[in-house]
Structures are given as C-alpha cells and as structure tokens.
Amino acid sequence: MPTNKNALARIAILDALLADRHHYYNLDDLTEKCNQALEYNEQKPVTSRCIQMDINFIEYDGFHAEIERFTKDGKYIIRYKDPSFSIFTKKLSDDEKNLLQEVLSTIGQFDGLSNFEWIDNLKQRLDIEERPKVISFSNNPYLKNSNLLAQIFDYVSHKNVVKVCYSAFTSAKSGMCFHPYLLKQYNDRWYLIGAADSDGKILNLALDRITSIEPVADKEFVEPAEDFADRFEDIVGVTVIDGKTLQHIVFWVSDVSKDYVESKPLHGSQKIINADDDLRQQFPTLKNGRFFSIDCIANYELIRELSSFGRELVVLTPDDVREKVFGWFTGAAERYRALYNAASAIIAALH
Numbered sequence: 001m002p003t004n005k006n007a008l009a010r011i012a013i014l015d016a017l018l019a020d021r022h023h024y025y026n027l028d029d030l031t032e033k034c035n036q037a038l039e040y041n042e043q044k045p046v047t048s049r050c051i052q053m054d055i056n057f058i059e060y061d062g063f064h065a066e067i068e069r070f071t072k073d074g075k076y077i078i079r080y081k082d083p084s085f086s087i088f089t090k091k092l093s094d095d096e097k098n099l100l101q102e103v104l105s106t107i108g109q110f111d112g113l114s115n116f117e118w119i120d121n122l123k124q125r126l127d128i129e130e131r132p133k134v135i136s137f138s139n140n141p142y143l144k145n146s147n148l149l150a151q152i153f154d155y156v157s158h159k160n161v162v163k164v165c166y167s168a169f170t171s172a173k174s175g176m177c178f179h180p181y182l183l184k185q186y187n188d189r190w191y192l193i194g195a196a197d198s199d200g201k202i203l204n205l206a207l208d209r210i211t212s213i214e215p216v217a218d219k220e221f222v223e224p225a226e227d228f229a230d231r232f233e234d235i236v237g238v239t240v241i242d243g244k245t246l247q248h249i250v251f252w253v254s255d256v257s258k259d260y261v262e263s264k265p266l267h268g269s270q271k272i273i274n275a276d277d278d279l280r281q282q283f284p285t286l287k288n289g290r291f292f293s294i295d296c297i298a299n300y301e302l303i304r305e306l307s308s309f310g311r312e313l314v315v316l317t318p319d320d321v322r323e324k325v326f327g328w329f330t331g332a333a334e335r336y337r338a339l340y341n342a343a344s345a346i347i348a349a350l351h
Contacts, residue, residue, distance in 0.1 A: 010046065010054050011062075013037045015087050018058070018067065018080045026075045027052060063087040144208035149183070152192055152213065156180045161197070161219035165212040166205055177216060178203070181224050186237050186301070193238065195222065202231075204238045236267055237301025244297045250316045251292055252283065257312040258290040266305055269295040279316070286314060303328065 013034050017025055025033065027048050035045035055078065059067045066081040155162050164178045177197035184191050190207040197219070232238065234246055250273065253261045262272065273279065273291040280286070296302065298321045306315055307328040315322040 007054070009038065009041065009043060010034055010051070011058065011087070014051070014054055014058065018055075018065075018078070019083050019086060020079070021083045024072045024075060024077045025079065026077055029075075030055075030078065058087060148207055148210060148213065149190060152180065152207070153183060155213070155215060156183055156192075159221040160215040161221050162213050163216050164205065164210060167209050167211050177219065178205075179222050179224075182228050184232070184238055191238050193228070195224065197222075200225075202240070233268070234295075235297050235299050235302070236305055237299060239299040239301055241297060241299055244299070246295050247298055247318055247321065249294050249296070249298070249318065249321055250279075251294075251306065252279075252286045252289050252314045252316060253292060253309070254289045254312040257309055261292060261309075261313070262290070265294075266292075266302075267294040267296045283314075283316065291316075298324070 014030065017030055017033055023029075031046070031048040031051045034051055038045055055067065057063075058065050065085060065087065067078060068081040069076065069078050071077070154160075160180070162178050162180055164176050165174055166176060178192075178194050179197060180192055180194040182193040184193055192205045192207060192210070193202065194205075195202055200222075231240060261270075271293050273293055279291050303321070303324045306313060306321075306325050315325045
C-alpha cells in the first residue's frame, strides 16, 4: 500500500472521484481535486505520479477495482467501470468470507469477547453465513474472571488509565492506579500487563486475581517506555526479572522426547548441538538422545517447563539453572517419600 502519511485520505478521495459520473476526470484533474481536498484538511499536496500509483494500487494490488480508460474531447479519462462500485462496499469473495468468518469465530471463542454485539452485526452486514469451525485455539472456559476480557480489552485499546483491586497469592493491592498496555495469554491464563502509576514499574496482573477494575477519567495515560513486542523475546512466559541477563542453557533430551522438543522449541533461540562428541564424553551416562541449547533468561516459567519433561530432559549448564531444576525433583521426591512412609505406617498399623 502507498506509504505516505495521507495515503488513506487520498485513497478515500480518489474512490469518490472515480465513481463520479457527472464529470470526466483525467490524471491532472484527479490530482488537482485530490490536492484541494488534502489542503482543506491541512495535508500536503502530492504529484500526479503519486496519484497514478494510488490508482494502480486501487486497480491491481489493494482492491482489484475495474477501471476503464477512454478519450473524451481530447482528454484521457480514468474512472470506475461500474459507477456503483466503491472500495468501501466491495463484495467479498468466498475465500475472503471464509477467512473472515474464521477470524470472527476465533474472537467469539473467548467468553469475555463473545458479548461484543458488533461481531454478529458485522456478520450480517457482510452476509457471512455460519459454518462449522475449522480452527480452534486453546481456551479455558472455567478460568475465573474471563468475563472481564472484553472490558479490559476496551481499556487497553482506548488507553484508559484504570483503578485495579488485585488479590495476589501473597498479598493484596487495593485501588492501585494502573496504565494498561497489553493483554497476553500464557498457559491458558490471561495477563494484563502495564505500569503502576506510583513508580512506573511494569507488572503482570493475572485476570483471575483481579477483584475489580474501573476507568480513571481524570488521569492522563502514560505511554510505555519500551517496545512490548521485544519485552518477552528473551523469556518463556510472562515474568521478566529486572537485572537478570541472558544465559546459554544446554540440555539433553532422550530419544523419547527429542523429536517433540525439536518440533516444538522451548524458546525461539533453541538450536540443536550437532557437534556433540565432547558433550557425550563429558556426560557418558546420557545415552543416545540429542543435545540442545537456548539463550534466554531463566525465570520461573522456564524452570517449570524444563522440569515438566521429568527424566527425559537433563539440564547440563549453567550450574544455577541445573540446580533449580534438580530442586524441583528433590522436593517432589521428598514429598512422595513422606507420603509413601505415612501410607506404609498406616498399613502396618492395620495389620
């Protein structure tokens, strides 16, 4: 699409001019009329070459409009073949309808968004018929406060400062003023990510722990100081730990799980270590399998993910990550051992 800042305005102006049957416009006329409208709206004028590129976009790349060209009184006229055509009323193809239907159905899967009345209205206006879903995303229908999703979506999209009452697992925050930046899903759970008004600290608020949320009308919204598209690049999950740096983590995966880990990487940086002779000599008890590496920050979610493979995955380096994973298993073993001993004592007493 044309990249000028007033490109959308030009396209809309040209759409009306090309449908005009009361005048005959050539390229110079279209340029003049378009510039008059742009200047009225305090936008910079453009050249006829720019207008020609816009027309090409309408005809070929963007909307596939049928445009006719002919000579009238010595002028080379350019206009829509069908005067009733408009890029804003263009009929959708079957493929476009199917894709849009799937997008709208996907949005409607979330409990908090299903009450958006515009979804059903849009389907009716575009004459999109209901059909069986062909794609389904993970969704936890029993998640507490999932009905808040639409409300919070609205606050984020309209950049509303909000007052949040939040009950964390360890403490409660009452009436916290909060600047919401992003809704993010991880592990079938939704998080509202934004900045506390008091100190600007970025916080992750799980939706199921929010007890109340409402807009603050007299508070100016503060834009994020960082690009949130990059914030989660170096982690698994949503927990960013201040001061923590990237670590090069090497781990072994057994034959049972190596193909799964290869096809579903634990992190975007994951690589297979092909030249693994030194590792096999260093760790001779790890037979067969495959060695991998990732470069990321070791947060709670990563340790839990590494531990979820049980004995099929062994962290080799660095030492602190290996010790954290080892701690998961030793803690679990102690609990099972205590449970087993207690059950054995009860059985022995009964006999």
